[in-house]
Structures are given as structure tokens and as C-alpha cells.
Amino acid sequence: MTDGVVVLDKPAGITSFQAVERVGRILRRRKCGHAGTLDPMATGVLLVCAGKATKIAGYLMAQEKEYEAFLRFGVSTDTGDCTGKEVESRPGAFAPEKEAASAIAALVGTREQVPPAFSAVKVSGTRSYVLARRGEAVPLKPRVVTVAEARLLSWSPEGFGVFLRCTKGFYVRSLPGELGRALGVPMTVSALRRRRSGPFRIEESVTLDALAEEGSRGEAHLRLVPIEKALAGFPQWEIPADAVAAVRHGGSPSPWLAGRDPGTSPGVVLLTHAGEGPVALVELVGAGQWKILRGI
Numbered sequence: 001m002t003d004g005v006v007v008l009d010k011p012a013g014i015t016s017f018q019a020v021e022r023v024g025r026i027l028r029r030r031k032c033g034h035a036g037t038l039d040p041m042a043t044g045v046l047l048v049c050a051g052k053a054t055k056i057a058g059y060l061m062a063q064e065k066e067y068e069a070f071l072r073f074g075v076s077t078d079t080g081d082c083t084g085k086e087v088e089s090r091p092g093a094f095a096p097e098k099e100a101a102s103a104i105a106a107l108v109g110t111r112e113q114v115p116p117a118f119s120a121v122k123v124s125g126t127r128s129y130v131l132a133r134r135g136e137a138v139p140l141k142p143r144v145v146t147v148a149e150a151r152l153l154s155w156s157p158e159g160f161g162v163f164l165r166c167t168k169g170f171y172v173r174s175l176p177g178e179l180g181r182a183l184g185v186p187m188t189v190s191a192l193r194r195r196r197s198g199p200f201r202i203e204e205s206v207t208l209d210a211l212a213e214e215g216s217r218g219e220a221h222l223r224l225v226p227i228e229k230a231l232a233g234f235p236q237w238e239i240p241a242d243a244v245a246a247v248r249h250g251g252s253p254s255p256w257l258a259g260r261d262p263g264t265s266p267g268v269v270l271l272t273h274a275g276e277g278p279v280a281l282v283e284l285v286g287a288g289q290w291k292i293l294r295g296i
Contacts, residue, residue, distance in 0.1 A: 002027075002029060002050065002051050002221065002224070003050060003051035003052040003053050003224070003226075003227060004049075004050060004051070004053050004224030004225050004226050004227060004230070005035075005047050005048065005049050005050070005053050005060070005200075005224065005225040005227075005230045006023055006027070006047075006048040006050065006206065006211070006223050006224060006225070007045060007047060007200045007204050007205045007206065007223075007225065008023060008045070008046045008047070008048050008205060008206060008207075008208070008211070009043065009044060009045065009046075009202060009205035009206060009207045009208075010038050010042070010043055010044060010045075010046040010208075011043060011207070011208060012040070012041055012042065012043050013040060013041075014040060015040050016034050016037045016038050016046055017034075019034070019038075019046055019048070019208065020032050020033060020034050020046075020048050022208055022212075023048045023050070023208070023211065024048075024050070026208075026211050026212055026214075026215035026220050027050055027215070027220055027221065027224075029050045029051060031050065031051055031054055032048055032049065032050050032051075032054065033048075033049050033054045033057050034046055034047060034048050034049065034057065035047040035049060035057040035058075035060035035061040035197065036060070036061045036065070036168070036197055038192075038194060039081065039083075039173070039192065040083070041081055041082065041083050041191075041192065042192040042193065042194065043192070043193050043194075044067075044192075044193040044194030044195060044202055044205075045194045045195065045196060045197045045200055045201070045202055045205055046194070046197075047060050047061075047197055047198075047200060047230075050224060052227065052278070052296050053224075053227050053230065055294050055295070055296050056227060056230065056231060056281070056294070056296065059231065059234075059268075059281065060197070060198055060230060060231075061168060062168050063168070063197065063198030063199075063233070064148070064165065064166070064167060064168075064196075064198065065165075065166060065167075065168070065170075065194060065196060065197050065198075066163070066164065066165045066166075066194070066195040066196035067163070067164045067166070067172055067192060067193065067194055067195060068153065068161060068162070068163055068164075068192075068193045068195055069161070069162050069164070069172050069175070069189055069191065069192045069193070070154075070159055070160070070161050070162075070189070070190050070191040070192075071159050071160055071161075071162065071175065071176060071179065071187045071188065071189055071190070072158060072159040072187060072188055072189075072190040073093055073094040073095065073157070073158060073159050073185055073186075073187050074089065074090050074091055074092065074093045074094070074185070074186060074187070075088065075089050075090075075186055075187070075188055076088045076176055076177070076180060076186035076187060076188055077176075077188045078117070078118065079116065079118040079173065080116045080118070080171075080173030080174060080175075080176050080177065080188060080189055081173050081176075081188055081189040081190070081192070082188055082189065082190045084118065084188070087186075088186040089186070090185070090186055092157075093185045093186065094157045094158075094159075094185060095183035095184070095185045097152070097155040097160075099183055100152060100155060100160050100179075100183065101151075101152040101155075103179050103182045103183055104150050104151060104152050104160075104162050104179070105150060105151070106182070107147045107150040107164070107175075107178075108147050108148070108149065108150050109146070109147060110144065110145070110146040111144070111145065112142035112143065112144055112145075113142060113143055113145045113169075113170065113171065113174055113178075114140055114141075114142045114143075114174065115128070115140050115143065115169075115171050115174065116171055116173045116174050116177075117129070117138040117140065118133075118173075121140060128140060143169050144169075145166060145167055145169050145170040146166065146167045146170075147164060147165070147166045147167075147170065148165045148166065148167075149163070149164070149165035150162065150163070150164050150165075151163050159187065159190065162175075172189060172192055173189055173192075175189065176188050176189060198233070199230075199232060199233060200225075206223055211223060226277075227270075227277070227278045227296065228270065228272060228277070228278060231270050231278075231281075234268055234269060234270050234281075235262050235263065235268075235269045235270070236269070236270045236271075236272055237257070237260060237269055237270070237271055237272070238271075238272055238273060238274065239253065239256050239257075239271050239272070239273055239279065240256065240273070241273065242256075243255075243256040243271075243273075244273045244276055244279050247271065247279055247280050247292060247295070248279070248295065250292070252289075252290065252291075252292075253271060253280070253282050253290050253292065254288060254289055254290045257269075257282075257288075257290050258288055259288075262284055267283050267284040267285075268281055268282070268283050268293065269281070269282050269283075269284075269290075277296075278296040279295070279296060280292050280293070280294060280295045280296055281293045281294040281296065
């Protein structure tokens, strides 16, 4: 199998793009991408899509994520994390444990969040971090995000650990500013680890070193999670060969899906065919009418 998803435990010190490049070299696959950026200082679950799996990256990226982060008291930076330029320093400043726990609990819910200036969000076609590095003003629009769970993991006068379960688009590096204002203490993210992305957890991930070792034995491909399994949360329907031919040529799958109900799903279904594997992602757009979202 050459198409699928590698659940990588990204190390600190490299970009997500660099991690994808290394995985691609190990797998000997030119066509690779990732489903959700991790900052260079961050570690944890990075989903690397190889071959045809690059076509489902956006659907994997849209799923819920879990993080563990440590925020250090007494200093704030322009990036929101320990790699940035110091903006404010108040040695010895801290927030009491109960106040920190209360501020963290208040994060739960749906609201607007402004991404940090040093982020990959595009502003008139340019990545915002490029503008920020030039010292230019970065007019970023707020995004609607949801935090399903937020709790204090640890606390000391130096800082605190926090667990977050949230939607796509939530920036942990925005927390120092938000919590810092609430608690009246400058702070910055000093460590960040993604524990889960969609159905994939850190416990099933592989490090780059381990993957390279498996690659030297010709076994790295065994780490590829099939597209069907990666999209296990979506309804998956088998279609006949004549439907496959029609869909491959851009025809509507509606005649073959008459009467089928996607249930409580958002209406997106993965079509498959024995011997062909995944064929396409389709969406219910009206009574009995289906639209091809993505051929695979």
C-alpha cells in the first residue's frame, strides 16, 4: 500500500513542512501533505497524508483536536510562545491556582478568537507571519472557535499546564494574551503537545527516528493507515462498477444512491468499490441529489 496516513509524533525544532518532507523521503513518496500545522516548537500528532490520501487532508484537518500546553508566568512574547521576542517581563509574577483554574474553565464554549499575528493565516495572499516579521500591521479577522473541554493539569509559581479539546482553527498561542489579560499576569506558551487529531491519538503515533528505522528495513509502508480507516467517522457506501465509471468521469452518483440516508452525519459519504478502494467523497445537497466533493 502506498496511499494512506502516517500518524507522526512530530519532534520539536522542525516545521510541519520539514516533517512531511522527511516522511516522504522515508516512504519514497513525492506526493505528501499534512492535515493541520504544528508550530516548530510544538510536538505531537501530525497527520501526514501520502499519495491519494492528500485528497482527504482537509476533512481530517476539520476534526476535533486535543492539546496539552504549559504556560509560563512572568513574560510575554510577540509570538505567544517561547520562540518569540520578549514584549513584557515581570519576574516573580504569577496567578493563584484557583484563579488560573477558573480562567481556564471559562474558555469552554463557542466564541470568536483572533489568530496570532505570527500564524499561517493569509492576508491578501501573504502569510501573516511574513508580514509580522517585516514589522507590518497584521489585520486579522476573528474566527469562530469552540472549546469543548478545558482544565488545569498542574500549577506552580512558575506556570501551569492545561488540557484543551477544541475545534479546528483554535490557536493555543492566543491563550497567553487572553488568559494574561484575565489574570493580570504576562505569560507565554513554553511547551505544546498535540495529543489527538480526529480519531488518531499520540499512543498510536510513530517518531521520525522509528519510522526511518522501519524504512531501512522496507517496512515503513506498514505505518500507512488506509483512507477508509482514516475516514472511519464518515458513512461508507459500496457502489457498483458502472457507478464507479460514471463518478470517475464526473457524472452524478445520484442514480445509484437513491433512497440512501446518511443518517445523523453532516451528509458527507465516502463511496467505495471492492477492488477499487475509495472512489469519492459525496454530499447530499437536496432530496435524492448528491454532489461529488472530491474524487479519490
